[in-house]
Amino acid sequence: MSSHPSRRPDPLALDQPWARTAAGANTLDPASSLAAPRVVPTIYERTTAAAIAHGAINLGQGFPDTEGPDWLLELAARAITDPGSGPRNQYAPGMGLPELRAAVSSAQQRRQGVTLDPENQVMVTTGATEGISATILAFARPGSEVLTFEPHYDSYGACVALAGARMVGVPLRGPAFRPDVDALEAAITERTSMILVNTPHNPTGTVFSAEELRRIVELARKHDLRIMCDEVYERLVLSDAALPHRSILTVPGAQDVAVAVGSAGKSFSVTGWKVGWVTGSAELISQVRGVKQFLSFSSGPAFQWAVAQGLDDDRGFFAANTTELEVGRDLLSTGLTELGLAPNAAEAGYFVLGDVSGITSLSAVDFCAILAEEVGVAAIPVSALTIQHRAEPTDELQRLVRFAFCKDHATIAEGLRRMRERLPAALSGHPPSLEPSLAVGRP
Numbered sequence: 001m002s003s004h005p006s007r008r009p010d011p012l013a014l015d016q017p018w019a020r021t022a023a024g025a026n027t028l029d030p031a032s033s034l035a036a037p038r039v040v041p042t043i044y045e046r047t048t049a050a051a052i053a054h055g056a057i058n059l060g061q062g063f064p065d066t067e068g069p070d071w072l073l074e075l076a077a078r079a080i081t082d083p084g085s086g087p088r089n090q091y092a093p094g095m096g097l098p099e100l101r102a103a104v105s106s107a108q109q110r111r112q113g114v115t116l117d118p119e120n121q122v123m124v125t126t127g128a129t130e131g132i133s134a135t136i137l138a139f140a141r142p143g144s145e146v147l148t149f150e151p152h153y154d155s156y157g158a159c160v161a162l163a164g165a166r167m168v169g170v171p172l173r174g175p176a177f178r179p180d181v182d183a184l185e186a187a188i189t190e191r192t193s194m195i196l197v198n199t200p201h202n203p204t205g206t207v208f209s210a211e212e213l214r215r216i217v218e219l220a221r222k223h224d225l226r227i228m229c230d231e232v233y234e235r236l237v238l239s240d241a242a243l244p245h246r247s248i249l250t251v252p253g254a255q256d257v258a259v260a261v262g263s264a265g266k267s268f269s270v271t272g273w274k275v276g277w278v279t280g281s282a283e284l285i286s287q288v289r290g291v292k293q294f295l296s297f298s299s300g301p302a303f304q305w306a307v308a309q310g311l312d313d314d315r316g317f318f319a320a321n322t323t324e325l326e327v328g329r330d331l332l333s334t335g336l337t338e339l340g341l342a343p344n345a346a347e348a349g350y351f352v353l354g355d356v357s358g359i360t361s362l363s364a365v366d367f368c369a370i371l372a373e374e375v376g377v378a379a380i381p382v383s384a385l386t387i388q389h390r391a392e393p394t395d396e397l398q399r400l401v402r403f404a405f406c407k408d409h410a411t412i413a414e415g416l417r418r419m420r421e422r423l424p425a426a427l428s429g430h431p432p433s434l435e436p437s438l439a440v441g442r443p
């Protein structure tokens with residue numbers, strides 16, 4: 001077995017756009033060759049499939065066990081079957097329903113003091129995912145470099161590679177996982193076109209400070225870069241977080257260079273609805289729209305309508321949801337600490353990171369395979385969320401495992417019970433590999 005990590009190909013070394021996209025998201029089958037590459041499903045889908053196949057508790061994919069608030073579900077159902085105030089089953093306008101654009105604009109004003117004209121500064125998308133794709137495809141010039149903090153959400157790597165650009169990562173280092181803005185600045189070259197920011201951050205739960213965001217905007221303005229700021233976890237900041245969420249658009253001058261992306265799926269625990277939005281200056285939004293209107297054009301008017309009501313009056317859901325998440329976070333963190341997995345102090349979002357190096361010298365990839373197959377718990381190796389073609393085996397991100405706490409508390413407790421009872425024996429049956437595996441997960 002070669003210990004050289006570069007068996008993960010550089011996406012730009014591949015000719016076909018589909019293969020580049022897959023390589024950028026670490027979904028090229030490691031068993032396939034460069035001449036005949038094959039694609040595997042995303043790490044989330046593979047983990048969920050492994051969980052089902054092994055009857056494992058799924059602490060891998062970041063979706064809640066619950067269904068979202070009943071009143072919101074009823075609003076969407078009613079919008080489909082009793083359209084009343086307007087058609088809800090035909091194409092929505094390309095920019096999104098006026099009701100939802102107005103609701104996003106009011107919420108930004110109330111919460112962040114950011115003024116957005118709902119006519120041309122708010123664009124509804126098919127989930128945040130489409131907003132991210134459209135923004136990256138709009139601004140990542142072919143042959144340019146795109147900077148992001150690692151680990152990062154996998155769709156960023158896919159879209160950057162599809163755009164023909166190169167992803168350059170700046171690691172977030174534990175235990176605090178704060179962004180190193182000096183390192184970001186040092187990574188800027190004359191080829192850089194964009195910076196991708198994610199706050200609150202998946203998977204570290206880091207909430208970026210106003211000062212960190214100010215410095216990132218300053219760099220973008222100085223070097224004429226565009227920023228895509230993914231804020232899908234904006235409503236999921238836990239009550240003991242040191243900092244509140246600040247939108248990038250609160251930074252003076254940000255609107256010249258940055259757009260922010262939001263998600264109703266994350267905010268209201270309805271991830272299947274795929275309603276998101278991109279906000280920013282009228283000029284940048286019209287540029288992103290130039291791409292977005294040929295991706296989905298528009299989708300889900302009934303869901304958009306329900307989300308608009310929910311943003312106007314959440315009926316206490318956001319507070320109740322973060323309380324629930326916090327109980328899950330504490331339960332999971334306490335259990336992982338007892339297991340010797342030294343979780344980070346996650347302040348937002350759905351995840352905590354466990355460090356396997358305290359209990360094994362296996363890589364997180366191998367650890368996760370054993371966890372799913374022999375312990376009955378599915379989790380995600382953080383290496384899957386890094387830039388694989390240049391990952392170093394010693395990189396601390398290779399030792400981290402992402403566990404989701406957005407699950408029913410009984411499910412979390414059962415996952416911990418299985419780990420307490422079965423993990424020691426499972427690990428003792430697997431002597432550490434001589435060289436850490438860099439595979440992104442067994443397909």
Ligand SMILES: Cc1ncc(COP(=O)(O)O)c(C=O)c1O
Binds near residue numbers: 266
């Ligand atoms: C950081 C981040 N951005 C975007 C998304 C996708 O959001 P949506 O489901 O609204 O497309 C996710 C989903 O897990 C995410 O974690």
